[in-house]
Amino acid sequence: MLQLDLSFAWSPPGNRAVSVGADLFEVLESIRRSGSIAATAEELDCSYRHLWGRLRDWEQALGRPVVLRAKGRGVSLTEFAGKLLDAQSRALARMAPNLDNIAAELEAELNRAAASIALLRLQASHDLALARLREQGAERLGIQLGLKFVGSSASLEALARGECDLAGFHVPEDAGRGSLVHIGYRRWLKPRRQRLIGVATRQQGLLVARGNPLRLSGIADLAARDARFVNRARGTGTRLLFDQLLARERIVPGRIRGYRVEESTHLAVAAAVACGSADAGLGIRAAAVEMGLDFVFLARERYFLLCPLEMIEARPVRDLCQYLAGENFAALLAGLPGYAPWQSGQVLPLEQGLPW
Numbered sequence: 144m145l146q147l148d149l150s151f152a153w154s155p156p157g158n159r160a161v162s163v164g165a166d167l168f169e170v171l172e173s174i175r176r177s178g179s180i181a182a183t184a185e186e187l188d189c190s191y192r193h194l195w196g197r198l199r200d201w202e203q204a205l206g207r208p209v210v211l212r213a214k215g216r217g218v219s220l221t222e223f224a225g226k227l228l229d230a231q232s233r234a235l236a237r238m239a240p241n242l243d244n245i246a247a248e249l250e251a252e253l254n255r256a257a258a259s260i261a262l263l264r265l266q267a268s269h270d271l272a273l274a275r276l277r278e279q280g281a282e283r284l285g286i287q288l289g290l291k292f293v294g295s296s297a298s299l300e301a302l303a304r305g306e307c308d309l310a311g312f313h314v315p316e317d318a319g320r321g322s323l324v325h326i327g328y329r330r331w332l333k334p335r336r337q338r339l340i341g342v343a344t345r346q347q348g349l350l351v352a353r354g355n356p357l358r359l360s361g362i363a364d365l366a367a368r369d370a371r372f373v374n375r376a377r378g379t380g381t382r383l384l385f386d387q388l389l390a391r392e393r394i395v396p397g398r399i400r401g402y403r404v405e406e407s408t409h410l411a412v413a414a415a416v417a418c419g420s421a422d423a424g425l426g427i428r429a430a431a432v433e434m435g436l437d438f439v440f441l442a443r444e445r446y447f448l449l450c451p452l453e454m455i456e457a458r459p460v461r462d463l464c465q466y467l468a469g470e471n472f473a474a475l476l477a478g479l480p481g482y483a484p485w486q487s488g489q490v491l492p493l494e495q496g497l498p499w
Contacts, residue, residue: 267311341486428481
């Protein structure tokens with residue numbers, strides 16, 4: 144089974160023949176942490192001389208220095224290199240899901256041409272567990288998991304139009320009947336014709352810089368302390384959750400500085416906070432940990448796959464359920480902060496899994 148890994152590189156303006164890729168950013172990240180060329184060379188298993196040579200090559204390609212050397216004080220990144228490293232984090236966080244979506248489409252076409260492999264089309268709200276499942280579990284599943292990340296509402300709508308086989312969405316555990324989340328999803332949910340497949344629970348909260356400098360403890364603090372906020376796009380489950388939390392606190396969106404500033408994924412929100420362009424955003428704990436941020440817990444939610452009743456007994460769906468219920472997926476969840484198994488791989492009637 145063929146799997147694709149798409150990536151991007153940086154090129155100086157007007158000279159696309161010269162580019163720098165992930166290896167430069169791996170070096171810059173290590174230098175930022177250690178402040179030492181020797182320590183970076185050891186970490187990356189290369190010689191001190193070779194690493195200096197590579198740095199000089201990159202500086203020539205970029206037309207600017209990337210490290211500053213001070214006698215007796217090791218090395219540090221130049222202001223340009225620091226901004227370049229932050230830009231890489233934000234670009235990767237924004238582009239990675241899109242690259243994965245393109246890779247999934249190409250994989251499906253190529254694998255269908257190469258062999259008779261069952262394809263399971265999945266559109267889903269952005270989720271790190273599903274991203275890892277696609278990376279680590281496809282070979283064990285024996286099926287082609289065509290995973291495309293969109294918003295929760297968009298995934299449910301795509302299922303209704305027959306554009307996918309499963310739709311991934313998430314619901315806060317306290318989202319009762321009449322809540323904004325319930326209102327946002329209800330037109331796509333058909334209890335007699337659909338079933339839920341449990342995936343996991345995960346934690347949502349405020350992603351803030353290390354040390355939580357504004358001492359944010361809840362949604363009300365965003366308005367009270369004029370924090371710069373970065374939001375998720377309309378139609379995402381996290382945007383619905385944020386609007387629900389605002390309504391609960393009786394805060395109008397206009398009081399939130401940055402309410403209309405949007406990012407497409409949890410990692411993109413985390414990257415915006417990590418580079419200092421925002422003070423806070425709403426996202427999952429695993430994204431905060433991955434970007435070295437602090438996390439203020441606000442809600443626990445259940446993540447589901449919605450499946451048409453007629454597909455529940457299809458072999459690819461049964462194989463996926465078996466994998467979600469097994470030890471490998473439990474180990475995958477254990478490696479993601481804020482995630483926990485909850486009815487993983489179990490088929491549930493809608494009224495049994497949803498909190499309304």
